[in-house]
Amino acid sequence: MLRKPLFRFGIALFIIFCIMFAVIQLKLIIVPFLAGYIFHFALKPFVNILNQRGIRHRTSVVIVFIVAFCLLGGFLKLFVPAIISEFHGIQANIPTYSQELTQKFGALEDTFFGEKSGLGTAFNGNDADFKVLITEYISGFLITFLKQLPGIVISSLPLFLFVFIIPFATFFFLLDEYKIKKVLIDHVPNRYFETTLNLMHSLNRQFGLLLGGMLVTVLLMSTIISLLLWMIGIDYPIILGIFAGVSNLIPYAGPVVGTFAGFIISLMTGAPNSMYLYVVLVFVAANLIENIFIQPIIYARAANLHPLIVIFLVLSGSRFGGIVGMLAAVPVASLLQVTVKILYKELARPARPDFNQYKDIVLPIWDQQSAE
Amino acid sequence: MNSKSLWGNPFTLISSDVSAERKFLSSVPIFDTLSRRQLIKINKILHLRTFEDGEIVFRQGDPGVGMYIVRSGIIDVYNENDDMTRQKIFTLRPGDFFGEIALLNDSLRSATTFTSQKALLYGLFRPDLMSLMDADPKLGLKIIYRLSQIVAERLRHKTSEPVG
Numbered sequence: 001m002l003r004k005p006l007f008r009f010g011i012a013l014f015i016i017f018c019i020m021f022a023v024i025q026l027k028l029i030i031v032p033f034l035a036g037y038i039f040h041f042a043l044k045p046f047v048n049i050l051n052q053r054g055i056r057h058r059t060s061v062v063i064v065f066i067v068a069f070c071l072l073g074g075f076l077k078l079f080v081p082a083i084i085s086e087f088h089g090i091q092a093n094i095p096t097y098s099q100e101l102t103q104k105f106g107a108l109e110d111t112f113f114g115e116k117s118g119l120g121t122a123f124n125g126n127d128a129d130f131k132v133l134i135t136e137y138i139s140g141f142l143i144t145f146l147k148q149l150p151g152i153v154i155s156s157l158p159l160f161l162f163v164f165i166i167p168f169a170t171f172f173f174l175l176d177e178y179k180i181k182k183v184l185i186d187h188v189p190n191r192y193f194e195t196t197l198n199l200m201h202s203l204n205r206q207f208g209l210l211l212g213g214m215l216v217t218v219l220l221m222s223t224i225i226s227l228l229l230w231m232i233g234i235d236y237p238i239i240l241g242i243f244a245g246v247s248n249l250i251p252y253a254g255p256v257v258g259t260f261a262g263f264i265i266s267l268m269t270g271a272p273n274s275m276y277l278y279v280v281l282v283f284v285a286a287n288l289i290e291n292i293f294i295q296p297i298i299y300a301r302a303a304n305l306h307p308l309i310v311i312f313l314v315l316s317g318s319r320f321g322g323i324v325g326m327l328a329a330v331p332v333a334s335l336l337q338v339t340v341k342i343l344y345k346e347l348a349r350p351a352r353p354d355f356n357q358y359k360d361i362v363l364p365i366w367d368q369q370s371a372e
Numbered sequence: 373m374n375s376k377s378l379w380g381n382p383f384t385l386i387s388s389d390v391s392a393e394r395k396f397l398s399s400v401p402i403f404d405t406l407s408r409r410q411l412i413k414i415n416k417i418l419h420l421r422t423f424e425d426g427e428i429v430f431r432q433g434d435p436g437v438g439m440y441i442v443r444s445g446i447i448d449v450y451n452e453n454d455d456m457t458r459q460k461i462f463t464l465r466p467g468d469f470f471g472e473i474a475l476l477n478d479s480l481r482s483a484t485t486f487t488s489q490k491a492l493l494y495g496l497f498r499p500d501l502m503s504l505m506d507a508d509p510k511l512g513l514k515i516i517y518r519l520s521q522i523v524a525e526r527l528r529h530k531t532s533e534p535v536g
Binding site for chain 1: 416417419421423427428429430431433434435436437438450452453456457458459460484486495497499500503506507508509510
């Protein structure tokens with residue numbers, strides 16, 4: 001049975017799905033290691049540069065690690081107070097924003113469901129009830145969400161664990177990449193060793209390209225969008241920029257989510273009507289920058305999937321894992337694509353007769369001499 | 373195996389048996405021009421595999437990912453024919469290596485290798501070599517240059533065989 005190529009291929013796929021299932025089950029424990037793995041990809045090129053200049057690997061890792069820590073510290077010192085003050089600003093102004101929202105929704109409702117249209121009364125027979133209902137619902141939701149957001153973020157992540165494990169994991173992924181790989185592959189039977197090694201390397205490469213690409217895209221897009229939003233004078237440009245930068249990773253839906261978030265901030269802060277147009281222009285410009293300059297460079301060698309498949313994957317991702325599922329759908333599909341390609345090529349070859357069933361023949365004398 | 377050291381203290385220096393491995397590796401033609409430090413780097417990417425007596429290392433027509441160096445034991449190299457016959461073309465002993473073409477391209481294995489006694493083989497594989505070349509292009513270049521010399525020498529030897 002094991003000799004049948006498709007059966008072997010099926011077994012290999014089954015094992016991969018078991019591993020994926022285990023990873024999904026382990027979720028939070030895996031996260032800091034996964035983050036360390038991602039950061040290791042971001043730092044590895046710099047370690048390689050130092051190695052190429054003759055600096056020992058261990059020393060290169062320590063140097064890169066210290067420099068990265070200093071830069072991260074500087075970045076956090078520069079931006080975290082600004083982000084926190086933006087959050088405090090939103091929390092402190094909630095009553096004003098609530099009032100603003102009520103007025104705006106009131107005006108909207110008057111426009112669309114006014115007496116002339118009769119739509120408001122058609123909805124539930126009571127125009128006033130409808131106005132109160134929709135305004136209270138939306139503003140209540142926003143206020144609760146914003147109030148709880150910092151708490152949700154902190155309580156959902158065991159921060160202590162993350163702070164210590166992520167740098168630790170990053171350091172050892174950089175330092176002992178080969179050793180870790182050897183441990184993982186050591187017990188694979190000889191027969192499947194080369195296939196497994198090839199698969200591991202291809203996945204590692206694809207993972208590196210995708211995650212490195214995602215990391216760079218988030219950083220660049222967050223910075224670009226924050227800058228553009230700051231230029232048009234909208235409130236809370238950093239929070240909005242970071243949110244839009246991250247959500248931008250969701251293909252097609254991301255920019256829409258970012259624009260919508262910009263609208264909500266404009267609505268809450270009572271910005272002039274022209275601000276909505278500026279917000280749209282900012283996101284159009286940011287997307288053009290991403291599509292023309294960032295995507296071709298960052299993702300050129302990574303995911304190569306048809307747009308229809310991407311949309312299908314994003315929708316499927318949202319069905320199974322919400323926003324995280326939407327973010328992870330394309331990278332996971334891209335890894336699966338590589339896996340299936342390699343496994344199919346290596347395992348689905350036609351079975352050959354047992355080597356021991358072959359009959360020995362002796363070479364001619366001159367051939368034996370040349371072989372020696 | 374080498375990988376056991378992962379479970380030990382990561383800051384300890386390389387163990388003494390590594391120097392014996394280094395000595396062995398410096399006797400392998402592909403690595404004979406490498407410095408002590410370069411041999412340590414090479415040793416890190418090699419996979420030491422144990423093959424039982426009568427075990428196939430690879431079959432003719434298999435896709436290849438890398439080459440093997442015989443650390444101990446004996447390996448027989450066979451040609452497989454379509455009429456279910458096989459010809460032993462040579463025997464490899466400690467210090468010999470085989471399958472080196474797979475380091476250079478994606479071609480299929482041109483012969484079948486079979487252990488005629490329990491063997492320890494070092495595997496040097498293309499993905500690891502590529503990673504090493506990213507980190508240390510000088511070392512990568514030295515290996516590839518030496519490898520191409522050996523492949524050229526083997527090719528010259530093969531083309532000088534009588535035809536018939």
